Amino acid sequence: MKGRQVIIGRVLGQEAAALLVDGRLEDLFIDSSDLTPLPPGAICRAKVERLVKGQGGVFLRLPEGARGYLRDRNGLSEGQSLIVQVTGVAEDGKAVPCSGRILLRGRNVIVTPGAGGVNVSRQIKDADERAALTEICEAAIAELADPPGIIIRSAAVLAEDDEIREELEGLVGLSVALAEDLEGSPELLLDAPSPAEAAWRDWAQPEPDAIEEGDDSFAQSGAEDAVAALLSTRVDLDGGAWASIESLRALSAIDVNTGSDTSPAAGLKANIALARDLPRQLRLRGIGGQIVIDFAPIAKRDRGTLEQVLRAAFKAETAETVLIGWTAMGLFELNRKRDRILLSRLAGGA
Incomplete structure (x- = not known):
């Protein structure tokens, strides 16, 4: 099928959502609650367990007996309560990566408690639209003593003003509630979105041409075969x-x-060809951390061309990615944020 198609159903035995563009799998959300009680995006109350000297971070006590790690220790002391958001997936035996910067994501806006100001997506070019959206957001937080920040997403240009106001009211209210729920034992305060919720929130623009739902939707659309192909190491x-x-x-x-x-x-x-498809492959496979590429042999003068292709390919990628460069042995290194669980782990259940 041509165009954008959203699939809501089940794959690998779990609830899932897939985005197909002209029949090709572009993005994939799979429920990971069977593997981790604190998936990326979850917000919880934590306690500072231990300051890490020399590294500038702290270890945290999280709900469900989990252990977290926060890089920024400024102003923190042992035993202190704080609200954190899970930002990635812990490797086996390691602490869950967390951030003190909370992002309350909506379809049209993102609310950022403790980080004031209204910012508009650079994809919204029209000055009048930017001004009108900013006015709506500023009015929503005008009467708050400690207003949160707001990031206006590109999808907001397609939304009605009342829809944006309603979403803002809910997210700003949630921000206030989180600030008032600081004291107590480690506790999950807000779970990560389900695959269907994440699809509705993040795949809003351009608007899908079709939405297929049902337990057999992955099989009928071909998304199931695409997921199965990702479990092979060969591309x-x-x-x-x-x-x-x-x-x-x-x-x-x-x-x-x-x-x-x-x-x-x-x-x-x-x-x-590999460079152009690499962001999609890493995203769909849930691969993050240190990545080393042994490219096919080419002349050294062509390395610059290949690097340009890589940088262009990763430019639109939302996951933080650092292209480190060539090693002395001619390998190429990059580092991608671990923001998803490995697809192979989801398939194996461990």
């Missing part, structure tokens, strides 16, 4: 080339191969 590229993507304990390794054609032109073509 086929044009011209018989292919890449291997493997997640190991310390890092993820990617190897690009040209197949039977070993010419320099084939190597550059295969590398560019």
